[in-house]
Amino acid sequence: MDPHLLRTYLTVARLASFSEAARTLGYTQSAVSQHIAALEADLGLPLLTRRPVGPTPAGERLLEHAGSLLLRLDAARADLARFAAAPRETLTLVAAPLALSPHALAALPATGVTLRTLPRDEVPAAVATGDADLGLVDGIAAPSDPLRLPDVAPYTARRVAEEPLAVVLPAGHPLAGRPGLRLADLVDARWLDAPGAAFPLDRLRAAHAGPAGHGFRPALRYEGTDARTVAALAAAGHGLALLPFSAAAGIPGAAAVPLTAPRLVHRTELLRPNGEPTGLAAELIARLGAPPPATR
Amino acid sequence: MDPHLLRTYLTVARLASFSEAARTLGYTQSAVSQHIAALEADLGLPLLTRRPVGPTPAGERLLEHAGSLLLRLDAARADLARFAAAPRETLTLVAAPLALSPHALAALPATGVTLRTLPRDEVPAAVATGDADLGLVDGIAAPSDPLRLPDVAPYTARRVAEEPLAVVLPAGHPLAGRPGLRLADLVDARWLDAPGAAFPLDRLRAAHAGPAGHGFRPALRYEGTDARTVAALAAAGHGLALLPFSAAAGIPGAAAVPLTAPRLVHRTELLRPNGEPTGLAAELIARLGAPPPATR
DNA sequence: GTGGCTTACGACACCCGTAACAATA
DNA sequence: TATTGTTACGGGTGTCGTAAGCCAC
Numbered sequence: 145m146d147p148h149l150l151r152t153y154l155t156v157a158r159l160a161s162f163s164e165a166a167r168t169l170g171y172t173q174s175a176v177s178q179h180i181a182a183l184e185a186d187l188g189l190p191l192l193t194r195r196p197v198g199p200t201p202a203g204e205r206l207l208e209h210a211g212s213l214l215l216r217l218d219a220a221r222a223d224l225a226r227f228a229a230a231p232r233e234t235l236t237l238v239a240a241p242l243a244l245s246p247h248a249l250a251a252l253p254a255t256g257v258t259l260r261t262l263p264r265d266e267v268p269a270a271v272a273t274g275d276a277d278l279g280l281v282d283g284i285a286a287p288s289d290p291l292r293l294p295d296v297a298p299y300t301a302r303r304v305a306e307e308p309l310a311v312v313l314p315a316g317h318p319l320a321g322r323p324g325l326r327l328a329d330l331v332d333a334r335w336l337d338a339p340g341a342a343f344p345l346d347r348l349r350a351a352h353a354g355p356a357g358h359g360f361r362p363a364l365r366y367e368g369t370d371a372r373t374v375a376a377l378a379a380a381g382h383g384l385a386l387l388p389f390s391a392a393a394g395i396p397g398a399a400a401v402p403l404t405a406p407r408l409v410h411r412t413e414l415l416r417p418n419g420e421p422t423g424l425a426a427e428l429i430a431r432l433g434a435p436p437p438a439t440r
Numbered sequence: 441m442d443p444h445l446l447r448t449y450l451t452v453a454r455l456a457s458f459s460e461a462a463r464t465l466g467y468t469q470s471a472v473s474q475h476i477a478a479l480e481a482d483l484g485l486p487l488l489t490r491r492p493v494g495p496t497p498a499g500e501r502l503l504e505h506a507g508s509l510l511l512r513l514d515a516a517r518a519d520l521a522r523f524a525a526a527p528r529e530t531l532t533l534v535a536a537p538l539a540l541s542p543h544a545l546a547a548l549p550a551t552g553v554t555l556r557t558l559p560r561d562e563v564p565a566a567v568a569t570g571d572a573d574l575g576l577v578d579g580i581a582a583p584s585d586p587l588r589l590p591d592v593a594p595y596t597a598r599r600v601a602e603e604p605l606a607v608v609l610p611a612g613h614p615l616a617g618r619p620g621l622r623l624a625d626l627v628d629a630r631w632l633d634a635p636g637a638a639f640p641l642d643r644l645r646a647a648h649a650g651p652a653g654h655g656f657r658p659a660l661r662y663e664g665t666d667a668r669t670v671a672a673l674a675a676a677g678h679g680l681a682l683l684p685f686s687a688a689a690g691i692p693g694a695a696a697v698p699l700t701a702p703r704l705v706h707r708t709e710l711l712r713p714n715g716e717p718t719g720l721a722a723e724l725i726a727r728l729g730a731p732p733p734a735t736r
Numbered sequence: 737g738t739g740g741c742t743t744a745c746g747a748c749a750c751c752c753g754t755a756a757c758a759a760t761a
Numbered sequence: 762t763a764t765t766g767t768t769a770c771g772g773g774t775g776t777c778g779t780a781a782g783c784c785a786c
Contacts, residue, residue, distance in 0.1 A: 145517060147443070162766060175752055177767060182751095187520045194766060195760060202523045205715065208594045209516035216512065220505035221441060224483045227498045286582060295591060298504045419501065458741060471777055473742060478776095490741060491785065 145186060147217055150210045152179040153191065157207055160197045212296065215269055219297035222274030223417055231422040236276045240264040241341055241369035242388060243280035243412045245305050251431040256424055261369060263340055265294070271415045272297035277425055279415035280304065280432075282388075284343060284351055287409050301413045304432050309410050310392035310400040312378035312385045317399065324404035327352050330360075336383040337362035340369045343386060351408060375400075441482060443513055446506045448475040449487065453503055456493045508592065511565055515593035518570030519713055527718040532572045536560040537637055537665040538684060539576035539708045541601050547727040552720055557665060559636055561590070567711045568593035573721055575711035576600065576728075578684075580639060580647055583705050597709045600728050605706050606688035606696040608674035608681045613695065620700035623648050626656075632679040633658035636665045639682060647704060671696075 155165040156176060166176045184191050191203035199207060236258045239248075244261070252259070262270060264281060271279040283291040293301060311325050319325060331352060335345055345360045352359065363383030366374060371391040378385040379398035388410035392400035414432055421429055451461040452472060462472045480487050487499035495503060532554045535544075540557070548555070558566055560577060567575040579587040589597060607621050615621060627648060631641055641656045648655065659679030662670060667687040674681040675694035684706035688696035710728055717725055 145443070145513060147441070163764085172753055173766070174754080174768090177765095178751075181767085187517070188524050189520060197766090202520060205523060206516065206520060208714070209512070209519065213509075213512055213516060216505070216509055217441060220502065220509060221483070223505065224485060224498060224502060227501060228484050286585075289582075292588065418504070459739085468778055469741070470743085470779080474776075477742085493741090 145183070147214060149179050149183045149186075150206075151214060152176055153183055153203075153206065154210050154214065156180060156192065156197065157199050157203065162197065215273065215296050219269075219272035219274075222272070223297065226274060226417065233424070234258065235278065235424045235428065236260060237278045237280065237428070238262045238267050238270045238276035239280035240267050240282050242371055242391060242410070243267075243282040243304075245307070245388075245390060245412065247305060248280060248412070248432060251428075253424070253427060253431065257428065263369070268293050268299070268415060269296050271299060271417065274417075277416070278428060280412055281415060282410060282412040284309065284347060284386075284408050285411045287407060289411075291411055291413050293413075293415070298418050299415050300418055301415055302429070302433075304412045304414045306409045306411045308389045309386055309403040309408055310389040311403055312375050312387055312392045312395070312398050312400055314379055314381045315397050315399050320399035320401065322401055325401045326405040327403060328405070330384060332359065332361075334363035334383045335360050336364055336366060336374060336377055336385045338366040338368075338374045338377075338385065340367055341371050341374045348386065351406060441479070443510060445475050445479045445482075446502075447510060448472055449479055449499075449502065450506050450510065452476060452488065452493065453495050453499065458493065511569065511592050515565075515568035515570075518568070519593065522570060522713065529720070530554065531574065531720045531724065532556060533574045533576065533724070534558045534563050534566045534572035535576035536563050536578050538667055538687060538706070539563075539578040539600075541603070541684075541686060541708065543601060544576060544708070544728060547724075549720075549723060549727065553724065559665070564589050564595070564711060565592050567595060567713065570713075573712070574724060576708055577711060578706060578708040580605065580643060580682075580704050581707045583703060585707075587707055587709050589709075589711075594714050595711055596714055597711050598725070598729075600708045600710045602705045602707045604685045605682055605699040605704055606685040607699055608671050608683055608688045608691070608694050608696055610675055610677045611693050611695050616695035616697065618697055621697045622701040623699060624701070626680060628655065628657075630659035630679040631656050632660055632662060632670060632673055632681045634662040634664075634670045634673075634681065636663055637667050637670045644682065647702060 152165060152169055152171070155168055156162055159165050159168065162176045162180070163173045166173045169176070180192060189202045190200050191206060192198065193200060234256050238260045240263070241261055260276065264283070267279040267281045270276040281291065281293065285291055287306065290301060311330065313320050327348070335348070336342065337345055345362055348360045364377060366377060371387055372395070374385050375387060375392055375395040375398055377383070379395055386403065389400060389402065392398070414429065416425065416429065448461060448465055448467070451464055452458055455461050455464065458472045459469045462469045465472070476488060485498045486496050487502060488494065489496055530552050534556045536559070537557055556572065560579070563575040563577045566572045577587065577589065581587055583602065586597060607626065609616050623644070631644070632638060633641055641658055644656045660673060662673060667683055668691070670681050671683060671688055671691040671694055673679070675691055682699065685696060685698065688694070710725065712721065712725065
């Protein structure tokens with residue numbers, strides 16, 4: 145189970161072709177063929193069907209492991225590389241779309257920071273592999289509960305902000321006048337399916353904690369990352385949306401009704417590699433700073 | 441960053457000796473020396489001090505990564521090996537001490553099961569690496585909240601039981617008569633430090649969610665895994681203990697007072713490798729079975 | 737001087753590329 | 762027959778063990 149072999153296996157499975165994978169990796173087809181053969185011999189199992197090329201059941205299983213394995217390997221190398229490198233003048237901050245609260249934006253220093261936004265679940269990996277120095281992620285959690293983040297590497301997460309959640313509905317909606325709404329009352333409604341900008345619907349199903357599987361039927365799907373667009377879509381009656389209150393308020397034609405039950409908040413956390421932060425990173429951490437850190 | 445090199449690095453760091461590591465791994469000292477040199481050359485950093493042998497700061501960092509990396513590698517290999525192996529007649533179940541509720545014990549089939557108990561945080565690794573086929577872990581969580589388990593490998597966790605928590609105090613204790621107790625009122629008390637049988641004290645500090653760091657001062661330390669002993673120690677006045685109600689009740693000289701705030705339960709989950717369970721495992725899962733599974 | 741890590745060197749295995757082969761569409 | 766994966770073979774690289782050096786106690 146040499147990482148090289150895993151990497152070629154992953155590439156072959158992704159591209160569904162030995163020759164394409166060879167081109168991508170800078171090997172000959174022959175070498176790729178030998179890699180796969182070696183892996184199959186090592187594990188004693190066929191991993192790929194040939195012609196057409198695709199993973200066998202065992203291969204599917206290996207795919208689940210190989211990705212995170214290689215990711216962690218990259219993360220380890222990047223973490224050690226940071227140790228050797230001289231402290232840099234500039235710094236990259238990646239953020240999930242909804243993690244950029246006005247407060248966070250105001251806290252950015254004038255110069256030296258590059259900001260990039262990424263889908264929510266790619267942020268931890270970006271920080272782990274050193275693609276970014278710091279990351280802002282958001283999510284739904286019980287008040288003062290840490291987010292559940294994938295542990296692709298040992299990093300430190302620190303609370304940056306918590307704010308209430310709001311359900312966005314058209315201003316004319318029968319429930320729009322309510323002072324608060326309960327998730328349980330909205331299980332059967334149509335919801336905007338906007339995993340990039342709002343939250344994946346199965347996240348809502350999990351939060352609802354009812355009998356799993358059903359409810360929260362998807363209406364229109366939106367693949368962008370702009371929360372304002374989601375709110376506007378909700379205002380136009382394309383489906384409900386759950387957003388942090390600050391992102392939901394002030395949309396023309398929309399009503400933002402606080403979510404009262406279950407007791408959940410929109411939380412954002414700052415991710416950074418373990419260890420002492422360098423100059424500019426330390427400054428940014430302090431500016432965004434908030435309560436005590438929790439290492440994982 | 442060949443896994444072999446990581447393995448020898450880990451061994452050398454653990455044993456603080458090149459020659460000992462060589463004996464353990466079946467290499468010569470020379471080979472070990474070359475491994476370390478190769479790793480240091482690859483990363484461009486010194487990882488170990490010689491004479492005495494110990495990790496440098498960068499080496500410390502690598503240790504954090506290397507362990508889980510190799511664990512995941514083992515887990516992947518074990519998972520694939522299961523695919524090749526014939527379904528077995530016998531099955532190993534590992535359980536954390538407090539995860540064995542009377543209900544769970546009653547559900548075990550008459551034959552074919554080997555039961556082993558392990559410290560709480562070794563259970564997921566045991567299931568991942570195939571040392572065990574199924575695992576029972578317990579922990580403290582908000583009602584109907586899944587446990588926070590380390591994701592050493594892709595496995596499936598399924599709720600088996602939830603029950604209230606109780607504070608155990610001596611029968612004569614001033615608070616013993618109360619109908620319920622709040623964790624906040626007990627921050628300044630002395631607590632038994634019994635991470636094996638009860639819960640690590642920093643777990644309590646986290647649950648309390650107050651200003652981190654202090655509170656829940658440790659009294660006597662108990663390193664065994666017997667909950668009954670912990671309860672008896674609490675009865676004898678050696679410090680408070682938090683236990684699942686069923687484990688806390690019925691101890692002579694002890695009062696078990698339900699914990700009322702924060703709203704927490706003792707939850708136990710069944711861990712199994714992803715994929716279709718085989719015959720005997722499927723039976724056990726069904727017997728212990730409860731509500732819907734959640735894959736991670 | 738002894739124990740323990742490093743370096744030099746040689747044998748062997750492994751890995752990749754070239755090239756001939758096989759199988760599928 | 763064209764394309765794509767497999768197999769055979771040869772050269773280069775890497776890895777391990779033996780043995781000699783080096784350094785600290």
